[in-house]
Amino acid sequence: MQAKTDFFERVYTIVREVPYGRVTTYGAIAKAIYAVGSARMVGYALSAAIGMPDVPAHRVVNRAGLLTGKHHFGGARVMQDLLESEGLVVTNNQVQNFKSCFWDPMPANPRAI
DNA sequence: ATTCTGACGTGGG
DNA sequence: CCCCACGCCAGAA
Numbered sequence: 001m002q003a004k005t006d007f008f009e010r011v012y013t014i015v016r017e018v019p020y021g022r023v024t025t026y027g028a029i030a031k032a033i034y035a036v037g038s039a040r041m042v043g044y045a046l047s048a049a050i051g052m053p054d055v056p057a058h059r060v061v062n063r064a065g066l067l068t069g070k071h072h073f074g075g076a077r078v079m080q081d082l083l084e085s086e087g088l089v090v091t092n093n094q095v096q097n098f099k100s101c102f103w104d105p106m107p108a109n110p111r112a113i
Numbered sequence: 114a115t116t117c118t119g120a121c122g123t124g125g126g
Numbered sequence: 127c128c129c130c131a132c133g134c135c136a137g138a139a
Contacts, residue, residue: 007135007136008136025121025122026120026121026122027121027122027123030121030122030134035134035135036122036134037121037122037123037133037134037135038121038133038134038135038136039120039121039122039134040119040120040121040122040133040134040135040136041119041121041134041135041136041137042120042121043119043120043121044118044119044120044135044136044137045120045136046120047119047120048137057120060120061120062120062121062122063121063122063123067120068120068121069120070120071120072120079120
């Protein structure tokens with residue numbers, strides 16, 4: 001608890017709660033962990049989350065719905081393939097209908113603190 | 114110990 | 127409206 005690395009754990013907790021076929025943004029996660037402004041760190045933490053089947057980092061995109069971190073999956077189309085596999089529509093690294101697929105972690109994680 | 118980078122976001126010109 | 131710069135914080139060199 002409250003370890004200096006707890007920041008990463010908080011990010012993982014939020015991402016783990018992302019439902020199938022849904023996506024969230026770094027800023028939303030940052031907000032959920034009360035680290036507004038540190039959205040960069042969120043993505044950084046996710047890079048370490050890759051490899052954890054419990055942490056669907058591919059469901060996390062930037063504020064514009066772009067798959068900015070697809071390059072970190074070991075394949076330029078791995079992230080897109082995963083999202084499309086979940087029923088999402090990704091075109092040109094951009095999540096179509098992103099607004100409808102967006103999932104806000106805030107109301108779903110009252111205990112994220 | 115210091116310095117730089119990094120899967121973003123918001124603000125200002 | 128579009129483009130540039132700054133801010134954040136933690137890990138790695």
